[in-house]
Amino acid sequence: MSVKSEVSNWKYSTFLENKNYKFSRNDILNILTEEDIDEAYKIISDWENYAPTPLLLLDKLSTELKLKRIFYKDESKRFHLKSFKALGGSYAVEKITKGNKEIVISTATAGNHGRSVAWGSKKLGLKCKIFISEYVSEARAEAMRGFGADVIRVKGNYEDSLNECIKQSNQNNWQIVQDVAWKNYMLVPKLTMAGYSVMMKEISEQINNQKVSHIILQAGVGGMAAAMVAGLARYLNHIPQIIIVEPDSAACVLASINTGKVEKISIEKESIMGGMSCGEVSLVPWQILKKSVNYCVTVSDDYISKTIKYLANCELSYEKIIGGECSTPGIISLIGLCNDAKIRKKINLNEDSNVLLFGCEGDADEELYQKLLNS
Numbered sequence: 001m002s003v004k005s006e007v008s009n010w011k012y013s014t015f016l017e018n019k020n021y022k023f024s025r026n027d028i029l030n031i032l033t034e035e036d037i038d039e040a041y042k043i044i045s046d047w048e049n050y051a052p053t054p055l056l057l058l059d060k061l062s063t064e065l066k067l068k069r070i071f072y073k074d075e076s077k078r079f080h081l082k083s084f085k086a087l088g089g090s091y092a093v094e095k096i097t098k099g100n101k102e103i104v105i106s107t108a109t110a111g112n113h114g115r116s117v118a119w120g121s122k123k124l125g126l127k128c129k130i131f132i133s134e135y136v137s138e139a140r141a142e143a144m145r146g147f148g149a150d151v152i153r154v155k156g157n158y159e160d161s162l163n164e165c166i167k168q169s170n171q172n173n174w175q176i177v178q179d180v181a182w183k184n185y186m187l188v189p190k191l192t193m194a195g196y197s198v199m200m201k202e203i204s205e206q207i208n209n210q211k212v213s214h215i216i217l218q219a220g221v222g223g224m225a226a227a228m229v230a231g232l233a234r235y236l237n238h239i240p241q242i243i244i245v246e247p248d249s250a251a252c253v254l255a256s257i258n259t260g261k262v263e264k265i266s267i268e269k270e271s272i273m274g275g276m277s278c279g280e281v282s283l284v285p286w287q288i289l290k291k292s293v294n295y296c297v298t299v300s301d302d303y304i305s306k307t308i309k310y311l312a313n314c315e316l317s318y319e320k321i322i323g324g325e326c327s328t329p330g331i332i333s334l335i336g337l338c339n340d341a342k343i344r345k346k347i348n349l350n351e352d353s354n355v356l357l358f359g360c361e362g363d364a365d366e367e368l369y370q371k372l373l374n375s
């Protein structure tokens with residue numbers, strides 16, 4: 001069966017228009033400033049082995065969907081950490097410790113953020129404590145131990161691991177490097193986002209003056225998405241339509257856009273997209289996302305394994321792409337939106353559209369990747 005016939009019945013689950021949309025470069029760049037963004041690029045582009053990750057074309061998929069181009073930012077090639085998260089946590093570690101070798105770093109993580117923090121700590125010769133929930137695989141834990149971190153497994157979900165991290169860090173005077181903001185904890189999450197914005201700097205050079213018409217951004221707590229929005233405001237002349245995609249089971253940005261205020265949702269079932277299985281949008285990202293997002297969409301886990309296989313088997317592009325679970329929802333939602341004629345028309349997805357997607361991670365969790373690839 002061809003990909004075309006297989007995906008022709010794929011559906012998104014929920015779609016929401018943001019009634020409070022009012023994009024303002026100034027407002028956005030007041031939250032994550034040009035100086036924050038420029039400094040992150042200056043420092044990170046100077047790191048050993050830094051190279052922009054590829055901006056690929058999903059040529060076969062754009063032909064099937066009758067779109068002009070689909071750009072795919074391939075973060076599987078980000079340093080050797082296999083996800084965009086390499087840019088955030090490690091940069092925050094460097095900025096917050098300012099050369100002090102005595103500081104002990106701590107964090108809670110679904111996997112990739114912790115790997116970045118562990119890597120950044122190792123580079124600077126710092127001790128590092130990483131808290132993970134019972135849902136984080138041993139493969140991910142092992143990758144962090146590989147960077148010399150102490151990995152502490154906590155009973156319960158991500159939130160429980162974060163609470164334990166905060167508790168033990170306060171008791172032991174460890175420096176928390178978290179990608180989530182809360183009241184009085186804004187600086188580190190901002191630094192993390194500034195690190196992520198390097199992706200948009202690279203993209204602005206890689207698209208070579210072509211206009212991006214739509215950008216689909218995955219969200220967990222919204223840090224990556226908001227950093228890309230800030231990057232757009234900083235680097236692009238033309239502002240595309242901005243679409244947030246989340247798992248059905250963890251659509252906290254959608255819930256918040258719906259009411260115009262931060263909503264906490266309870267996650268009944270953890271998504272396979274573990275990095276995106278978050279119940280509450282983080283405060284700094286929310287300030288940026290609430291008026292900049294045009295639409296929110298959610299997708300089920302049902303299409304993840306197929307999408308991973310398509311990427312690996314050159315069915316969407318002419319080259320093989322290693323895309324992990326969190327790399328799939330942009331593709332899945334785009335297919336679902338294109339399959340809905342009404343929505344397709346409403347949001348102007350047509351032969352002139354250049355859509356930008358994020359392949360946020362490669363086989364960062366090798367075991368899960370192999371399982372999904374071979375299922």
Ligand SMILES: Cc1ncc(COP(=O)(O)O)c(C=O)c1O
Pocket residue numbers: 083112179217218219220221222223224225274275276278326327360361
């Ligand atoms: C691997 C991974 N982790 C986490 C996230 C979520 O990032 P954030 O929590 O900054 O929204 C993503 C993408 O959205 C991702 O691909």
